[in-house]
Amino acid sequence: MPVLATGAATTAAAGAVATGAFKYNRANYLFDAGLRFSRYTSGYNFAMAQATQYRQDIRDLTALTVTKMDTYHVIGVIFFVLNFQLIMAGRLGVHGPSPPGYIMGLYWVNICSALMFLCVLIWFTLHASARATAGSVHMLTRTVRLPIPTPKQLDKARRTGNMFEKQRMTDVFRVPFVVPAPKEATAEEQADPAKKVAPAGSTRRMPKWYQDEQKELHASKGGAHRNAVPEHFELYRGLQQEWAVHDCYSRIGILYFFSHWLTSVSLYSQCHCFGELRALWPAWSVTFIFTIAHWCLLKLDIQEESESRFLAMLPIEHLLPFTPILTVAAMSLDYSVLRPGDGWIAVIYLISWAAYVIHFLWALRLFELAMPHAQADPPEIPGKPWTPGEWLGATLPAGSPAPSTSLRLPNSSSLGTRACSRR
Template sequence: MFDVPLRQAREFQVQNVNLARFALFREDIRDLAALTTDKVANLLVVNTLKAMRTWALYFNFDRTDSGFQERTYQEDQLAVLLGMTLLTSFFFLMTSIWFAMHALQLAQAITTKLLVQVVRIPMPSENEIAKASTEGKDFELNFREALRLPFVRPAALNKDTLRDQMKDVGRQLPQLAEEVNREDSRLSNDTRAASPAAAPSPTDSKGTPLLQTTRPMNLEVSMQELLHCLPPHAAGAFSEMEPHLKLLCLVASAWQPFDLYSRVTTVLGSSCLFSGLAYFSLYYNKFDVDGSSSMPTEAWCSFLFMSTLAWWNLTIEISGSKLDLFVAALLILVGPTLWVASNKPTLHASVMQHFGYPVLVTIQASWICFLGIRAFTCGGEWPHFFTSTRYLNVVHKQRGPIEIPVDIARKVHEDEDTSTESSVNFKDSQHAMALAQPLIDVLSCIGDLPQSSSSRAAVFQARDWLREAARAAGVLRTSLMVKGFWIYLPMTGLDNEGAVPHWVDIHSIDFPSLGSSATEAFMLPELLQAADLAAETLHAQAVHWTVHDMLRLASYGGEPVTGVNSFLFQFENISERMRTFVPSADYLFKVAMGLVSLFWIMVWVWSIMAATELFRKVSLSGTMQPFALDTPWRTVTSFGCTLEGEHYVVTDSVVVQILSEEGNVWLQFGACDGAPILAVDFGQQGEVVATCERGIQATWLSGAKVQDQFWVSNISNLQDVSVDRSPLQDTYHLDAIAISGTRLLGLRYHPDSTWQEVGILNVPPHKGLFTAVAVRMGRAAWLEVPR
């Protein structure tokens, strides 16, 4: 009995390792759940601060303010863009907060249920502890052991003696034998998986399991056997994922969509916030220049900087192609660029400001809708346009949301004849799991051989797809080794014609001497087809909860889980009416994008209506005023009117006529001392101003008669003149503009009733000749004809 302490120490060591191992299982669940809980907790804090800032910017109101003054059309459009962009940002940030709170709540509740009910630490029972102690009767009943001299053993042990010794070990350590039979490779140094198809443990003649202490040798199979018919002893030559990880990956589908879209809406809300800050800086800085609508340079710098930052925020979050990044940058930056280019830089009237705001609204709404549409989950795949989809599942690469499989008990209840189908599917999955890793190694070796670029791309694509499927199914490693074989690789395209044979041996670098005598040869499409079929089988196996998974997880000591639906049933709505409609995160995000698009369409319609109304106001409109000179052969060469439009002044270069509002001749007189009259208009005080060859002459009227007439300026040869009689208080206001050859002259009226030239106006480059000019409210327009 001297070896009793050794056996006890071994048994207790097994129990301690089991405790530590299952403690690691529980730690796995906490770590994987923390990927969501920690991230969304940070998003809650950051997005709450952003939403508060957005709310403060939009409702930036002080009770001591005098309120909004009457705003121009341009200021109204700018305020609408500012408000709508900030409200869109606030909408996305609040949606992100709601998604993050829901994901956090689901992740914490489900992981706590896993830890409390399923993944438990298997504490050793009193019977298991008692089995570690040796009783005296076991020693007394074995006469041969009682008379054996210590430390003296036979030179060679026959099979019966070894079986008897292993029988004693099996009787003393039944729990350890059960652990070995349960495929724990880390405890027993056995790399084979414990599956229903695995080879049974060796037993003696009485059925007592014998303890395996040797590591199984690697199994070498041919490529033909690997692809079509594996030998029976190779069925369990692989290791599987732990069942608690598989269950966690399945139940994580309840919160992963909310986790993803909380991040997506954060990106959209942040970009809209930066864009709104750009319009904010433009709107509020315009009041910093003496109350005028002129824009300071710092306002435009802030506007361009924040607009660029709105695009820069997306560069890290977008994982699309270069074309996607270019389209996003174009839609975000083209609007601000057009606006800056169209202003000089003021908010005065221009074609872009009057009629380009619907274009700006369209561009602003386009990039928001473009990013939102690219975030839709379509065809069962995540929106890989955003980098957040890469970090949802760290166990394996997940292309889309997992559809929760039907429970095991429900399968049997719904379809009673599923035993044969399940058996066939089980054999296919076992075959796919066994050939996955060897086939990945073979494809990696084939990819390095000389072949066409399209063929190499197809090989690497099939290898990567199979590798991700193996990770998803939990095929960690295998003990199968593939013998060398020949493969025909195309040198141009994927056509098998002209294919060149190559030797493939994943365990040898140099060309082996036996390669020349090898008889197995394969075409590349055959291997690619096998890889695709195995990948599909493994992907299907990864999302199915089987009886084998249930039994393995039940060995942890917790409650058996018959399926994901039954596990999550307590978190569902028990109302039959509500159970028919359970909105998903993707559905809620699509509804949110629909609401945002609807709001922007309403703003766009309002912008179109406002631009149309403005165009109607500034367009030429009026009624025909028929009047004719008393001499039909004379032609009107100049025309003017009072500010109220009650009287008109016309000339035919000979006489000046004053017409009433009805078109009747009210007064007729001569001017310029008989010289040709070049142009006429009403002056600042209601006098008639006529330009002549020698200067400007003013005629004062009273009671439909000429009261006085004298020269007020010696500026000669003015082809046309227009007097601005609007009541403007600007110090630098021009009272009149006149045409002198190829120049536009600015004139100013002095209190002594004289006119003086102020200077020459700078106009854009032109190629025509000035023919007429008009000025009202400080804005001038002229006509020109080609030379």
């Protein structure tokens, strides 16, 4: 009887220990399952927050181009009206005598050229703005989407209570504090397996559900480098080539428009003051105001070039803004009381031909500045803008400004770099 009593007591104690171990390990399993699903959803929340930042990057980069193109477009529409006012409503020879032919030739060439560059500017701004918006929509709907988990992924991440029955017996009936508890490898052991002190089969000490999680949720060992550029930046950088040329030439177009428009306004003011007002000094004062403004504009946007080209040794942009001074001097002689037989007519024609030659050379200079020019990657200098060489290969002028949305900007010395190296 004592033996039977002892055996019964031992069996009861073993049963109690097994039952307690079962309940304890099942509670741990359910607790770990809840933490696992919470961590899974938290990870997706962080991923969606990161994707939201990426989507905002795309919107901000696109807004740089679209906002600039819209501003150019508004300026173009306003000056369309002003340009047509000079051509139509305020045309010369209607309210008074027609000005001399030499100044009318320069005037109409400049005012029509300004209208042409204005049309080019509007067209380029429309294309760049529309293409940038379309590219942004493409990336937001195709490549930079929120990583929302599917129902299948959610079902795979969660655990049900009956899954505990599929675990190993050693995990189901592990006696706390008696059987060695699970132990994760340290960072040094993960980096160098040779430093592991535990035996080769020590992974069995980890619960089966933990090992399944490592296989299912952390199977991917890859990932971007810490200092790698996010993929959406590289994708957007390649997409910018669709409108980079239009962005650049719209900036050049607005410069060329204002150059011709300021010249035509100076000539129009001279014709109005001499032909209708019969006022000498207002013509001179107004001419100097527009001349200085024109010179400052060209000095701001056209920089000295580092290489010798066709007209690089003859920078006409330093001389062109002052051609209205030649014409106002010719008009002063033409409307003076001097007798034509004294040789002043020859001086007037000499001055007018000099102005025509300067404007012809200026037309060649404009073509040279805007002409596509192949160049290699410019050197990267701290604090200076930079743009990849393939953007400036055969589609953009030398030293031209890169689109305002580019991640890096050009560092060349030619046309419009100061004005456009803000984006």
